[in-house]
Amino acid sequence: MKFGLGVNANEPLRDIVKKSIAAETLRMDYLWISDSPVQLYAPIVASAVASETSKIRIGLGLMSSLLYTPSQIASALTTLSDNHGSRFDLCIGVGDRRQLSRVGIRTTNIQKLPFKVLEAKRSIVSHLNDAGVRAKIWLGAQGPKMLGIANSFDGVLLNYSKPEMIEWAIKKAGLRPKPRLAIGTYSPSYVHLKSDPSVLQMAKVSSAVVALGTASPILKDFGLYEKIRKARKIADASPTLESILEAVPDDVIEAFSITMKAPNLHEYLTKLKRLGVSHVVFAYPQNYSLTTIRELARALNLNY
């Protein structure tokens, strides 16, 4: 299994770099730098991180194919590779539709989105081939329709943490695990030796945001649809993180994050491995501090 740390692109760049160096020293396999319309531009963050590290692989994305043209995404990856070598993976997809709508991008024809993303992937590959850049391209997806195109990618990053939901997604989309397709998960995480209430609260907020963006079919299958529908209305009226947290019930939040004590991680990862998951990304707030990063590394070293 490969393990990655999600990088929070809202922090000061120097803090991001410091934590990334720590992640490399602690032998994490990947840093995944998220990209959304309200965060720092991920390719610049990736460049800053790459210039201060040497071996750790850097995942860029999810880069939304609605926010960027394929040529822009390929150009970012090419410029990074030209400067820092072939250390980059790319994850593309639609992205958070609520965030996209805030910057004027509406996703009205949802049926066509998988086709558009696949088309973007092919165009990106063509641009990268022309530039002589080799990079693994992942699909960032959650809903069954989007997951339907996953087998055309090198890997898929599922925005789920609960093993039952991951299993549901794999079966529903007919995903064919390695060697054809790497299956990964990307979830808000807080794996700890000793719990810090403030970090726990951050994990809740992050998983609430994921829950609000989750596709209806899976919410219905897991009996969460009504709760989320009500929460979305409240969150729409006020986009602050606090209001989002208040809107989403605790049991829903727990379903969308890896929040556990370090000794429990082994059992959890064993379940994922059985499902064919080969790549686990521990996203914000696991990178909150050098302490939380070290606690994750210790938990992984205990088990792997």
Next chain:
Amino acid sequence: MVRNSCVQSLPEALLDLGVTSAAPMKRILGVTSIAKRSDVYGIWLGEDIGRGGDVFVQAAVAMRSAPNKRIGIGVTSPVVHNISTIARACAALREIDPKRFRLGLGVGGLQDLVRLAVEVRRPYKMLRETIDALRGIWNGETVTLKGERFELSKYLARYRPGFTIPLYLGVRGPALLRLAGRTADGVILSGPVRYLEKALKIVHDEATLRKSGTRPRVVFWLPTLVTRNKSDRDLARTVAATVIADTPTSVLEMAGISDTEVADVQRTAREQGYDAASGYVAEELLNSFTISGEAGQICEVFQSLAKLGADEIIFGPPYGREIFWSIRGVVRAWERL
């Protein structure tokens, strides 16, 4: 300062180096390396729309490679990037160093817009809204704006806003020059000397209306190349043809150049490309639209441009056939002035 302070009679302009995003990374790093070791004030990265590398990442690399120099993007356009992308890319560049980054905005070159099949109906409104939106976002405001080319709805940046970034406008027509005079931190001008004189007057006249009493910094960026022989002059003609093809009528009028003088160049560029069009570039047009000659001559022209009121003058591209030799030559000649 580039200039020797004991030479009182010389205008206080600074020398910058220019490079565009289609340049290979080696060239960009070569330019930053020369800049780092010289009195050059800053480096401007122009975005070749739809071609070349990611100008934001290139700027980040340039900021790290030349940590003692100002780095500017000159220019990018909201026609090409989502406004949020411009805002957060620049925020990330400012994170590298809060004092060295500046952003140039423009509408986009005529040929680029045609290639992208984009029509900008109200460029003044678009740029005005872009400036307002960017300043609002960086100031930490929740921005809602339904604009000419973009839309923001309750948009709030999460990357600790509460700062400003100097905004330069790379514009040409009178209305946009007035906008630059009224609101921008700087203006990047390009065109024949007679045009530059008139453009500067518009910018400065408009700036007098500012309550702050400040004036935008003025940067001149003309295609410049060191030439030594006929083959170099042919390259200069091709460059001039490229520029003439992209020059709007308003600029030609202000420069006192009639449509008929450039008609053959523009038509041939459209139908057969710039190399073929270069055959129609008369000597007078060549000298109006490009600066060419030996390094010392180029610096003399720069000096005369500085007297018009430029704060900074950008050298290159295309520099000359031997790029780094040409850049070093001009930098040394400038330092000797």
